[in-house]
Amino acid sequence: MSTDETVGAGWVDRSAVLKTLLGFVVAIVLVYLIGAVVGWEETIERLRTAEATWVLAGAASALACLVVWGKTWHVVLEAIGIDVPYRRLVVTFLSATFANYVTPMGQAGGEPFIAYILARDTGASYEESLASVVTSDLIRMLPFFTVGGVGLGYLLLTTGRLPGAVRPFALVLMGLAVGLPLLAAFSWRFRHRLREWILAVVSPLARRTDRISIASVRDRIDRLYGSIEIVARSPRALLVAVAYAYVGWILFALPLYFSAVALGTPVSVLLVCFLVPVTVVAGSTPLPGGLAAIEGTLVALLTALTALSTTDALAVTTVYRLVSYWLVVAVGGVATLWVIRRN
Structure with a gap:
């Protein structure tokens, strides 16, 4: 069985779908409990005061971010020689x-599937497809840590000392x-040794089944490394891709700022630079999309770092997640059905 067939079959695996649905059920229950502690009635009252214009601005920014980040991937593909x-x-x-x-685990599940598609x-x-996905992902990660460092520096300058609740997140970041x-x-420096280590791990499996061979695994690894090396030798393409990555990151962060403005509780842009990367880190949990973990973390940090009450913090978080997560899931779900249909 080829790698392509394995990946494609895994995408429609019934047990994986059931596990995902169960994860959503657990996550939604946890989000409800967070709201129950803070107070859903008060939070809903605050949500009714949200200005629709700013909410729509947040939604537009979240979708525009994906359009720009898609261009990052497009540049990488062109560098490899893939015309699409x-x-x-x-x-x-x-x-x-x-x-x-x-x-x-938040942001780490779609790469094999999308490389297959x-x-x-x-x-x-x-x-080649997997190399383009991995490379563009690494490029898009760069703004999270550099801009996150700027936000952390802002916190240190304005507060002098980080609140206890913030320190673990700052250390992780x-x-x-x-x-x-x-x-x-x-x-990358020791990629040849890494290849030999992978082959040593695969070797016992290859001796037990004819579906895996050492030669085919070695060939696939070499082709993956070769594709990444082609991108690495294209400085202009890398520069353009990084530029798109930073523009996309700005659009990715703005929905949190717009959500706060929509509720009449503005949050500093520099603070947003710290909060957004932290929520991405917090989203690396065994629940889909970091649900509950991101909501709980953002509510805690907003109340610790601003003058917002827990009710206001939950209201801001709710608007933010509606436009930056649930809207994207809805649009992405439609796109996925279209991609599967055309293939």
Whole structure:
């Protein structure tokens, strides 16, 4: 069985769908409990005062972010030599986002599926498609940590000392900002040793089944590395992709700012620079899209770092998640149905 067939079959696996649905049920119950502690009646009253114009601005920003980040992926694909119309690719990217948003561990579930779909959409190999997805993901991660560092610096300058509830998040953010680039550099520097380690792990499986062979695994790894190396040798393409990544990040962060403005409780833009990366980190939980974890974290941080009451913090968080998560899931779900239908 080929890798492409395995990935495609896994996407429609019934047990995976049931686990995802169960995850949503658990997450929604937890979100309800957070609201029950704060007070849903008071929160709903605050939500009724939200200005529709700013809510719509947040929704438009959330969708525009995906359109721009889709361009990041498009640039990487062109560097590899994969020709696919952008209007077609942006639908595929919306589908990829949907896959990530409904998969446990937040942002880490859709890459194999979307590489499989891209390989079927174009003449690219699965390894080339996966290389483009991994590379564009790494590029889009860059603004989260650099801008998050700016937000953390703002907090230190304005408060002098971080509140106790904030310190763990600040430490995790700093650790990821330093650790992930080092890990990526280390993995690339010693990629040949990493390949041999993977082959050593696969070797016992290859001896027990004819579905896996050491030669095919080695060939796939080499093709993956080769595709990434092509992008690395294209500095102009990397620069353009990084520029799109930063513009997309601004659009990704603005919905939180617009949500606060909509309720008449503005939050500093520099504080948003810290809060948004932290919520992404908090979203790395075994629940779809970081549900409940992001809501709880954002309510706690807003009350700790601003003058907002818990009711106002939950109202802002609710508007923010409606426009930045549930709207994207709805649009991405439609895109996924379209992608599956056309394939």
